[in-house]
Amino acid sequence: MSTIEERVKKIIVEQLGVKEEEVKPEASFENDLGADSLDTVELVMALEEEFETEIPDEEAEKIRTVQAAIDYVTAHSEE
Amino acid sequence: MFSLNEQVALVTGASRGIGRAIAESLAAQGAFVIGTATSASGADAISAYLGDQGAGMVLNVTDAESVNQVISDIQKTHGGIDILVNNAGITKDNLLMRMKDEEWNDVMSTNLTSVFRTSKAVMRGMMKKRHGRIINIGSVVGTTGNPGQTNYCAAKAGLIGFTKSLAKEIAARGVTVNAVAPGFIDTDMTQALTDEQKESIFSGIPAARLGKPEEIAAAVVFLASPAAAYITGETIHVNGGMSMV
Numbered sequence: 001m002s003t004i005e006e007r008v009k010k011i012i013v014e015q016l017g018v019k020e021e022e023v024k025p026e027a028s029f030e031n032d033l034g035a036d037s038l039d040t041v042e043l044v045m046a047l048e049e050e051f052e053t054e055i056p057d058e059e060a061e062k063i064r065t066v067q068a069a070i071d072y073v074t075a076h077s078e079e
Numbered sequence: 080m081f082s083l084n085e086q087v088a089l090v091t092g093a094s095r096g097i098g099r100a101i102a103e104s105l106a107a108q109g110a111f112v113i114g115t116a117t118s119a120s121g122a123d124a125i126s127a128y129l130g131d132q133g134a135g136m137v138l139n140v141t142d143a144e145s146v147n148q149v150i151s152d153i154q155k156t157h158g159g160i161d162i163l164v165n166n167a168g169i170t171k172d173n174l175l176m177r178m179k180d181e182e183w184n185d186v187m188s189t190n191l192t193s194v195f196r197t198s199k200a201v202m203r204g205m206m207k208k209r210h211g212r213i214i215n216i217g218s219v220v221g222t223t224g225n226p227g228q229t230n231y232c233a234a235k236a237g238l239i240g241f242t243k244s245l246a247k248e249i250a251a252r253g254v255t256v257n258a259v260a261p262g263f264i265d266t267d268m269t270q271a272l273t274d275e276q277k278e279s280i281f282s283g284i285p286a287a288r289l290g291k292p293e294e295i296a297a298a299v300v301f302l303a304s305p306a307a308a309y310i311t312g313e314t315i316h317v318n319g320g321m322s323m324v
């Protein structure tokens with residue numbers, strides 16, 4: 001079983017079509033990984049599916065970096 | 080090229096008039112069609128005329144919960160909506176000086192806010208499939224204006240702005256968003272006109288007759304088909320030459 005971090009990174013690689021080594025924790029989807037706002041929405045959709053959770057819009061808007069995505073999923077899968 | 084085999088379509092307001100013709104025409108091209116009415120008896124009648132090619136459901140487009148429920152039910156039973164036709168609409172005509180807030184608000188929520196709701200609800204499925212068609216039924220008067228219809232014309236003009244903006248947002252995902260703008264079509268909505276009103280309308284229509292609901296449906300079928308994949312943000316006017324824009 002892979003860790004949350006690995007699963008989140010795998011989704012980012014797939015959704016944004018970037019290389020694994022580019023997916024650094026501090027990387028911003030829009031500024032560093034070439035995503036536009038719609039790509040980010042789709043990324044959140046993919047995270048929702050992978051982790052079988054629903055991410056409310058106001059939370060989704062805060063998920064702008066790799067670390068923010070990992071943190072959100074980590075915090076919400078422990079509940 | 081025009082076949083809609085294995086596609087699932089949702090047509091709002093399919094109990095009569097233009098919506099019914101659209102539902103029948105999409106079904107004739109092979110789509111499985113969910114048509115909606117505001118009453119259970121209306122929904123049953125839709126199930127009856129669609130037969131194996133579809134089903135009727137109850138939907139009130141002004142009720143956010145009803146919209147989300149119906150769309151999630153369709154997704155569960157039929158695996159997502161490929162074609163959304165926002166057709167349900169009403170008129171509540173009055174001169175602006177006499178127009179009540181209620182007349183304004185009812186027309187806005189039924190004809191415009193409804194389109195925001197249904198489109199939003201189908202978006203995730205269409206984006207994931209990388210395919211989808213949203214077709215909004217506007218009106219010629221959304222472009223030309225019409226006395227006594229400030230509410231209706233504002234809603235129909237708003238629908239064109241909505242269509243263009245959403246088309247730009249999601250074009251890269253294989254989803255097209257277009258509008259069809261009917262002129263005067265022979266339905267319950269125009270039955271209310273007096274002979275005198277009809278006479279004066281005819282004089283402004285080069286084709287010198289009302290349009291038939293099927294003539295609107297034909298444009299919708301075209302936009303829904305694979306043949307129209309590169310058309311987005313457009314409004315197709317179907318009005319017998321009444322207004323050429």
Ligand SMILES: NC(=O)c1ccc[n+]([C@@H]2O[C@H](COP(=O)([O-])OP(=O)(O)OC[C@H]3O[C@@H](n4cnc5c(N)ncnc54)[C@H](OP(=O)(O)O)[C@@H]3O)[C@@H](O)[C@H]2O)c1
Nearest residue numbers: 092093094096097116117139140167168218263264266268
């Ligand atoms: N007829 C024309 O000349 C003409 C011209 C330009 C544009 N249009 C547009 O074409 C569309 C269809 O018009 P039409 O002439 O076919 O109208 P219609 O014969 O009056 O039928 C209206 C349809 O909308 C449904 N509807 C009304 N309120 C609704 C609501 N709150 N929730 C869900 N469904 C609702 C009705 O369902 P129920 O049967 O259950 O009430 C019915 O199926 C409308 O958007 C209209 O603005 C028509």
